[in-house]
Amino acid sequence: MAKVSCLLLTVSMTVALALAHDTGNYTLNKREKRELLLRSKRRWVLSTIELVEEDPGPFPKFATQMFNDKTALFKSHQFRLSGTGVTEEPVDVFSIDDEDGVVYVHKPIDRETYPFFHIMFDIINKETGELVDKTLTFDVAITDINDNAPYFEHPVMKASVKENMPEGYLPVPLTARDMDQVNTQNSNISVRVLSQEPAEPKINLKQVEGTKMSQLTFTGCFDYDKVKMYKVVVEARDHGIPALSSTAVVNLHIMDSNTHQPVFKDKTYNTHMMEMESNKEILRVAVTDADTPNTPAWRAVYSIVKGNEEGNYKIETDPKTNEGILTVIKGKDFEKTTLTNVQIAVENEEPLFVCSSGGATVNVTVKVIDVNDPPVFDNKVTNVYGMEEQEVGKVLYKPKVTDVDSDVEKIRYELVEDPAGWFTIDPKTGEVTTVKKMDRESPYVDKDNIYTILIQAIDDGEPPATATGTILVHLGDINDNTPYVVEKKLVMCGNKVIVPVSDKDNHPFGCPCFLSLGADNGDKALKSRWKLDPATGVEAGLVSLKSLPYGNYTVPLVIQDQQGMVVNDTVEVMVCDCGGGDKCRASLPRTSSLGLAAIGLLLAGLLLLLLLLLFLLLCECGGKTFTHLPLNLQDEGNQTLINYNEEGGGSACKVCGGVCMWVTRASVCACVCVCVCVQ
Known part of the structure; x- marks a missing residue:
């Protein structure tokens, strides 16, 4: 340490x-x-120097002020300025007040000549002439203004273009430059064709990709016979404010090319030759050509295409007259040939050029015939809202329709689709009004509670045109349906069965429901026999409290929805043996066989009948006849019995051991005799 x-x-x-x-x-x-x-870290203090080129003054003009902390340590000091614009060219641009360090500018600055100035600041002790601090050096950049118009490297250019040049680029590259600061709007240049004389074919400018060069293009064809020179004025304009521009002139000289086919002056020629004559000129043929004389486009080239199979002739071009010279080079035998047809063709040294745009054109005028446009609904699909069971007569919808061809007041309306028949439509106004109460639970209402109506608007055009509109009626629910048992006939295999319940209304008007046992209607054992568990929901459980004999039972129920709407209902319960399944077992089929007891009774009846028949056979009949009863014995039943055989006597009958029985019923007595009569 x-x-x-x-x-x-x-x-x-x-x-x-x-x-x-x-x-x-x-x-x-x-x-x-x-x-x-x-304070050793603190030295120079320099405010920002911002200079704009071509500043008009007045001069001298304040630029900035220098400060240095060490000036407080000396009795006298002096600021000194040097560098470009002070002691180096261009001199006398900047100066500094040696006492307070204020820097002045004395003249306008051209940024394109001096884009920046390299300046050095010093502070000197006047007494010793020595530097008090290190020299401060920095560069002053000059702010650019748009004071230079773009320019073409060559303000007047000349180019030669052949007449047969295909459309596309012309051999005229153009380069425009701008002296203002690069990569700014002041130096961003756009080039265009300002004018051309004549106007056809159309000449344009196209930027060459990847360069700052543009090139002239054209569409169509040049025609040397019509125009031999074009004057094209091009403009270069920068994007500065204000924008500056300049122009250049391009003179295009059209060079003739072979655009005209040579034509023979005569369609047929006749000549003659001596038999076996050779190496002699026998005919000259002439052609006309509209191309420039003595050029490859004008000079003719002749050939024999037919009639020279044996090589008797040749044809050459006279370079002065452009005529074709037909010469016989091998004689012909008169005995073999007396007449020869020779076909001669001609073309130019330069291939013929035909402008691609020279095809025939025709103008076609197409007349458009008006047809009746249909009406148009402002909304092809309209959503409306309503409550079910609301009072009839309510206007649910009124359409807005436009028609460009017909009077809207004359449009009539029709109801196209209303499956439940709940609505009517005014044929003049199109107002849709209810004529029946709507029901959300209707089968025509979809799962989203929407009822669909289709209407038509028909104009009075010729022929009438139709537009179709769709109305989607969104129905709100109310508690207009009572709950109910879905399945009223139930099978109980054990001690419990499910009771399904439902309500067509939506939440909160429908299920889950609340169930309870109904009135016993005299059946005191109802509540001791049944109970509900669970008693709430869409499926209740009906439970038997004790073992029940097989059979059918009627159970009354009370069902209540969430809003307190109550309904009484019953279910039929079949108690049976299901054999481990969920359905009652089928009863055994009936047969035709008899039991032992039945067979015994049948045999006993047959034996009794046989005994009775044997007994009757043992009876004896005599000649006795039957007699009528005395009148005093006929006081009972006389009014109802009819007497037969009073006039004639009966046959004798022998009676042996006859059996007679009195039958008395409802105050009527009769004697019944059973006997066997043998006559």
């Missing part, structure tokens, strides 16, 4: 001595030494 303290002390003394030497043996006390050590 002692070594570190000594080291720090040595450094402090060294700095203090150095400062004393710089100030010209200026005596400092300990407190001043400490202040100098604390």
